Amino acid sequence: MTVAPGDVVEVPASYGLGPIEVTAVGGDDVEMVAPVLGSGYGIAGCSGGGGVTSQGGGGVxxxxxxxxxxxxxxxxxxxxxxxxxxxxxxxIAPVS
Structure with a gap:
């Protein structure tokens, strides 16, 4: 799917995230924010200097x-x- 800043991508609740909002696109990076639905959160393999930070209110x-x-x-x-x-x-796809 093609996205731009301000777009919101709905994902299944089973992924542990609420809707993912695209906040910025530039260079080779995409920045996104999403609420965390469960008690934990994990990410692995985000390339290009990727990272994750916790936001107040249970977001990422x-x-x-x-x-x-x-x-x-x-x-x-x-x-x-x-x-x-x-x-x-x-x-965006389920882990197989």
Whole structure:
């Protein structure tokens, strides 16, 4: 799916996150925020200097670059396929 800043991506509650809001797209990175629905949160493999920080109120901020998929909560894969100017192509799928 193609996204731009301000877009909101709904994901299944079983992923442990609420709707993911795209806050910025630039360079090779996409920045996103989402509420955390459960008591824990984990991310692995976010490339391009990716990182995660906890926000007040049970949320998370992600910054991921193009490349290999990030695995969130061991149940969801998020891949930044490409960044084109102010938009990006994301692929979100369950971990198989």
């Amino acid at each position: 901020r992600l910054r991921c670059g193009t490349g290999p998929a990030a695995t969130l909560n061991d149940v969801m894969r998020l891949t930044v396929v490409e960044v084109r100017g102010g938009t990006a192509v994301l692929r």
